[in-house]
Amino acid sequence: MTNGPDTIYYDEIDSPVGTLRLVADGRGLREIWFERERHPKQAYPGWVRAAALLKFARAQLEEYFAGERQHFELPLHPIGTPFQLEVWHELGRIPYGVTISYGELARRIDKPLAVRAVGAANGRNPLPIVLPCHRVIGANGSLTGFGGGLPTKRYLLDLEDRIARGDLFG
Amino acid sequence: MTNGPDTIYYDEIDSPVGTLRLVADGRGLREIWFERERHPKQAYPGWVRAAALLKFARAQLEEYFAGERQHFELPLHPIGTPFQLEVWHELGRIPYGVTISYGELARRIDKPLAVRAVGAANGRNPLPIVLPCHRVIGANGSLTGFGGGLPTKRYLLDLEDRIARGDLFG
């Protein structure tokens, strides 16, 4: 069940990790897809191309990829279950350039045993990059998975690590 | 899953069979509830009270209850599965004051065996009175069921029978 009677807007943006499709409604940014992963919900009838909010999103993402932005300032409106929203909200608190484990994330939302559930919720994060699910990795340091593909996850972590360490040459 | 990005309007109307709640979107009348049956979807946040269409609906319903209207002229936009839409559409062709059986209705949509399914679809008619599901009764003449309660069903059939026969005194 979708939520509101709002009009839905979308836009696309080229990035170092491929084309991104942005989706928003009147309340905020709602989804970001990697072009390659065929998202089941793609192409609703009645979507309207572009809106003011998406211009900000696009600009901030470009800054992020240029290494000039470490956190986003956008109204967000992801759709999900209460548990998922809790997980995604917690994602927003992981600092730039830092990684934590799925177990640690589970502990932070006070459900230390809901580890696999956290993994699943993470895998369904509708706002990758903006909500940095890529900063969550296995307890043993393995990357374990990413909607946009593991290479993309590695790219994002490399980028952040490089910038955070002030290493301008990579 | 709701359908459109349309704003949703509602209004209420008193009738001989209790308070009716009318719901519409930009495309047409969408639902009519009997006040007493606690409808699960009641009271969405963000609904807007009243709209032009609902004034027409209200007026035509009042005329209907006064015995001065035998069919409705309103844009309709009920939400349902293809099968349900087919059933509901067929409801609209049953003349005022006439009753048919569930089996007959099944035959009319070319699915003579989908009798119980027709019953179920009938029970989920979102636009009672306007789409006259009350004109469908058991093959043996029993009323068998009605969302607004069997007394209401009987009332509607009595009303139509009286008017159709020209019996102004009941």
Add this chain to the structure above:
DNA sequence: CCATTGATGTCCGAAAACGGCGAGTCAGGC
């Protein structure tokens, strides 16, 4: 005359399967 049965689409509840995990165990290799 009554009870039984089969056909149909949808909803609802229960139950099972399934993950972007992780701690523990155990066998091998060095």
Add this chain to the structure above:
DNA sequence: GCCTGACTCGCCGTTTTCGGACATCAATGG
């Protein structure tokens, strides 16, 4: 001894699947 990797098992929210129940009715068999 110490590390590694393969394996097992428990954990938990979500999704999928499945089995009934329905605003029925005609046919059948006792």
